[in-house]
Amino acid sequence: MNYEESLAFIHGSQYKGMKLGLDNITKLMDLLGNPQDKLKIIHIAGTNGKGSTASFIAQILIEAGYKTGLFTSPFLQRFNERIKINNQDIADKQLGDITTIVKEKMDEMEDKPTEFEIVTAIAFQYFYQLQCDVVVLEVGLGGRFDSTNVIKNPLLSVITSIGLDHQAYLGNTLPEIAFEKAGIIKENSQVMLYPQSSEVEAVIERVAKERNSIVNKADFSKLRRIANSIEGQLFNYKEYKELRISLLGEHQLKNAAIAIESINSLRNAGFKIREEHLRIGLAGTRWPGRFEVINREPLVVIDGAHNIDGIRALVTNITQLFPGRKIIAILGILRDKDYQQMIDEVSPVIDHFITVTPDNPRAIPAEELAAYLVKEQLPAIAAESFEAAVELAYQEMEENDVICAFGSLYYIGEIKRVVQQINQ
Template structure:
């Protein structure tokens, strides 16, 4: 199987949709020899901040000398971004070979009359096999959707379960209240496990407390009152947390400092379990963590950022960060959204700081057309441009950007990657 054939095989399974449940993935992994049972995991669930948290933890472990697997979704530019070892993407050759191996096991499932695994189930199985074959010391595993019935939840009790922020997203599948959504995320809490929690509202925290009590798990909260921000600029920010003084991260936004506190609590638990992680590894790991598409500065002249904010919590974090870092700049927004997201709330959140919107259509069957999105925004903002292509939107933004302005492309990750490619390649 060649690389393009492997990608075609994987993507063609999209037609099998999203089926929450563990029967398919359990059956497939059994045929593969249960590679996941030979690995150790840190399992990360939540609405926002999962990817950044996974990236922080992975980098710290890598700096500490551990061979570290990292599994995330979706990707920004290349499919191979989704599975890495020590920050190196899976090679096209390895992906092709393991995909062929997994396909052979899927064919056996079908011959037995079982359901065809979904795309995410197949990708998760490929990742487990990749990490197993390469003898990873530890794998930092991001949940795809929810937690309780997510394919990644086929693993046994992880070293640590990490819960990031809980917000409204995927409400058609996870529930229409924060406690319902929290219950699905709490599904990754296993018997006798350790759980690190990003502080939440009282009603949400009670969900996690109850599940921990029921499963004999230990709940550890990050303590934001012990978090002391010290300085920030466009190159990063410095803060102290408990006994750690003057830590620096390269990522922007208050929420990333909060995520780093969650990471520090996670690292302390891993140290308690025997992992040797020095303060120097922690400092280097936090500083050297970069996560594409999250308040990422791609150009300085003109100032051009991209961000994957696609729900209300992400939009608030984006708005607050832009106000904090660039209070005197007029904000030109490029925006593309999916129809099934709460894009109205997202737009209402950023409208007060916007001077101009440029709308695009993301590359997705679920995309809201640029014209429809632009029509909606015109009831809030008089400066709206509808673009036929993403390249056209980027060019337009550059033309109208003045020295007192900045550009921020945000919304669906289904188009953010193309913006990133265009700017990295100088259009």
């Protein structure tokens, strides 16, 4: 298959849907010769922060000279972004070639894999064929029944901040969701945990104890921010002084601390990683779509905040970085999110809403979302397209105003594309 054929196959409707469980992915990986078992893997689960944490860890490993695979989801602008080696997206030809191999094995299966299982298999095959030294693997949904959990012996299992999201699949309470995330913990393994509520930590620690695994945590009391601007952040953590990251927001400092502790765990496992690798890796990490400044004049920010915790982090960032400035929001939300509470949380810092319809069957139509906002006595207008939304936002702007697009990762990549085209 060529590139276009491979994407058509991956996104093909006959393999759509979500089917939690490991039977299909286990069968498919068996047919491929279980390449995942021949890789050294750092497995990362969580509700918020797992992508950023994965990116920090991967960049530090790259700086230390390790050929590093990175598997994340979703993508912002191009499918290939999901599968990288040393920051390079999988090439079109390689994606086509490996998809062909995976399809040939799938043809032997009676029960066909889902789209995410197919993508997971492609990633494992790619990382194995190109002989990665280490792979940083982000969970897609949950943990226990996520297709990435087909792996057996990770170097490290990392669990980031856990909040309420995907309740239809993972449970309605934090302990229930924590149990699903804890499913990535294997027997006799090392676990790195983001410090959080006692009810969540109790679940993680119980599962780890049952599996004879050791849980370590970052110490956020030893984390201190020194400087903060849209250029990035300067901070101290434990013995490390004046570390820099370009990612914005206090939550990113905490994700960086988790990455530092994860790197320390890898050092204990024999990885040769010096402090200079850690410093350069942290400073060089980029994670598109997470409170990312995509244009300076006018100032445009995109953020993938799509649940309550993400929205709260967004509000904190806006309050700290843009005090007293008018904020024009471009907002698109999926119907299965708690959009009413999300709007309640964010509305105090937004001056005007422009709604869009994300390219997803679960999206709330722009007109319906705008009508809800107006009913809540919030200024809002629906845009017919992403291009129209950006145009309306630019028209609404005055000097020193800020445009912020958020609410779903399924459309902010399109906003980035439109803004880039306008400013070419």
